[in-house]
Amino acid sequence: RCINYYSVNDPILNVVPSAVKALKSGFSFGDGMQQEIIFLASRTGDPATDHGLLNPTYLEALVWEGQRYQSLFLSPLGQMAGAAFVGPLSSTVTWFPNFAYEMTRRGFIAIVRIFTLLWELVHVTITRLLGKGERYDPILLKTS
Numbered sequence: 001r002c003i004n005y006y007s008v009n010d011p012i013l014n015v016v017p018s019a020v021k022a023l024k025s026g027f028s029f030g031d032g033m034q035q036e037i038i039f040l041a042s043r044t045g046d047p048a049t050d051h052g053l054l055n056p057t058y059l060e061a062l063v064w065e066g067q068r069y070q071s072l073f074l075s076p077l078g079q080m081a082g083a084a085f086v087g088p089l090s091s092t093v094t095w096f097p098n099f100a101y102e103m104t105r106r107g108f109i110a111i112v113r114i115f116t117l118l119w120e121l122v123h124v125t126i127t128r129l130l131g132k133g134e135r136y137d138p139i140l141l142k143t144s
Helices: 017-025 047-051 056-073 076-085 087-092 096-130
Strands: 002-007 035-040
Touching: 002 017, 002 056, 017 035, 035 056, 047 056
Parallel strands: 002 035
Antiparallel strands: none
């Protein structure tokens, strides 16, 4: 299955004759393979902005295709992880750099927390095994 998304305002239509033909006729034309052409309404009205894959016009389709992929190919546990981590962020994003920054920040924080927890676990385990835990010696008071 091949799906091509085009914004009706995207300048790429000037160089893809088959897409223009499909837009004018209302049908899609494939070259021996199952092909779909889906036209998206412009979200910005600006052809230069509409062309960007991660700008508002195409981002909605990209998020939808990602959710479709997850529902078809991810296990239920993988779907829950995606819904908890990526879903809320992708539903509010309007431009990719914010999304990439936020995902990188959250991923880095999660990795640091995991390594910190693992370090503490290893440290406590080794300390207990070697018997070198903190020892408190009683304080002896000298009386005269």
